[in-house]
Amino acid sequence: MYLAGLGKSPLPFDMFALAGDAELARRQDKLTSIYHRGQALVWDGQAVLAELLAKHGGIRLEPAQRNAIGQIMQVLMWGELAAWKIASQLADTFVPLAPKLAATSQAHDEARHFYVLHDYLQALPFTPQPLNRQTRLLLDGVLLTDNPLHKVMGMQLMIEALALTIFQAIRESQAEPVLCELLRYFEKDEARHVGLGVQYLPTQMKGLSRWQERRMIAFQVQLLAAALLELKALEPHMRLLGIDPRTVYLLGTAKQALVFEMLWKEQGTTDQEEESLASRLLTATGELLFPEPQPGQSAVRRYYRAATLALQTLRRGMPENVPASSIDPESEAQLPSAAVWRS
Ligand SMILES: [Fe+2]
Ligand SMILES: [Fe+2]
Numbered sequence: 001m002y003l004a005g006l007g008k009s010p011l012p013f014d015m016f017a018l019a020g021d022a023e024l025a026r027r028q029d030k031l032t033s034i035y036h037r038g039q040a041l042v043w044d045g046q047a048v049l050a051e052l053l054a055k056h057g058g059i060r061l062e063p064a065q066r067n068a069i070g071q072i073m074q075v076l077m078w079g080e081l082a083a084w085k086i087a088s089q090l091a092d093t094f095v096p097l098a099p100k101l102a103a104t105s106q107a108h109d110e111a112r113h114f115y116v117l118h119d120y121l122q123a124l125p126f127t128p129q130p131l132n133r134q135t136r137l138l139l140d141g142v143l144l145t146d147n148p149l150h151k152v153m154g155m156q157l158m159i160e161a162l163a164l165t166i167f168q169a170i171r172e173s174q175a176e177p178v179l180c181e182l183l184r185y186f187e188k189d190e191a192r193h194v195g196l197g198v199q200y201l202p203t204q205m206k207g208l209s210r211w212q213e214r215r216m217i218a219f220q221v222q223l224l225a226a227a228l229l230e231l232k233a234l235e236p237h238m239r240l241l242g243i244d245p246r247t248v249y250l251l252g253t254a255k256q257a258l259v260f261e262m263l264w265k266e267q268g269t270t271d272q273e274e275e276s277l278a279s280r281l282l283t284a285t286g287e288l289l290f291p292e293p294q295p296g297q298s299a300v301r302r303y304y305r306a307a308t309l310a311l312q313t314l315r316r317g318m319p320e321n322v323p324a325s326s327i328d329p330e331s332e333a334q335l336p337s338a339a340v341w342r343s
Contacts (some may be wrong), residue, residue, distance in 0.1 A: 070126025156197025
């Protein structure tokens, strides 16, 4: 049929349809500017890495530290490949020009991130291994979904926030000077990618049915659980570099909260009840996986306390089931999730 020009063309000839309202037009401007800012701020990955290696006299590490950095950075390297693929999928799927430009710009950034991390691992030297199951659960979930809303929620809001968290933790640990300086370049790019999600999602989420909203929240919970398990798998390597995994978990929760606050602000309306459930599930799981250290307390006692906190967190928001005496206000104050999302 395509020979006769009668079939449906893969070219979307209606892509220049005018923005329906001023709000949408404003978002489209912001999405377009992600592409142009990306172009203006593009950096040469090969030149930057070479300069940093020369500046710091190469990478000088003990074998154990070298292995720990390699183990963490290989996960991030595969994550960059996943981000490159996901951004390319979105660039192809999106029809309107503005988000298509933003996703194309992101794909270009992620390609640079991937090859720079690959080159860094080569300079370390460290040979990347296949990903662990926990991380595959997170990345494959977003790669394989054919729902563009789930893809954007998972990639631009959740995986980006997690990557930013780990980048910041490694940079602040001062574990290795070349990497610490390199990651600053990554963080600036990733922050733009979060902007794609924040600007694209509000308009698209307006038309969701109750059932679609619940599916979206179930998808978020699945990804958050996978992200926490990934962090848990990296725990021994982080400890070796002097990075406290609980601090990373708390930082990640705070970053996720910030990202979702930005989204809710753009969107204007939300469903408090459902999101606070997702938020409570995240915090309850996090408290179990990364319990707060208590000096002089046995491991059993510490995990019992973490389990109690997790249960209290899950029950919060359902006061009819929670006897007032069972909530210790002091321990509540230590939980990060009061601020998570908007619960
Ligand atoms: Fe990236
Ligand atoms: Fe990114």
